Amino acid sequence: MFGTPALSSPPSLRKPDTPLAEGSGLRLAGDDVAAVDSPVHALQRELARLEPPGEEGDSPREKAPGWLRVGMTLTISIMLWLVIIQIIGALWQ
Numbered sequence: 793m794f795g796t797p798a799l800s801s802p803p804s805l806r807k808p809d810t811p812l813a814e815g816s817g818l819r820l821a822g823d824d825v826a827a828v829d830s831p832v833h834a835l836q837r838e839l840a841r842l843e844p845p846g847e848e849g850d851s852p853r854e855k856a857p858g859w860l861r862v863g864m865t866l867t868i869s870i871m872l873w874l875v876i877i878q879i880i881g882a883l884w885q
Contacts, residue, residue, distance in 0.1 A: 855861070
């Protein structure tokens, strides 16, 4: 946690001596302001075009319940370890 700080210099906490120019501060957007098209929005539009359209009845395949998936994984793992131990025991003798 200690070491090189993320900032090259600590931020200044005092107010600036000169006031901000008119219109350069924060303001609320009105209804007459057009939306800005950012590169992120353009990328999202391109990616949406590449995805195949899903049909209304199209749903992903049903998965088995979590307890069954975890249980099968543990069972198979234990069985494989028992086989490995038996093979090692047979080679050891």
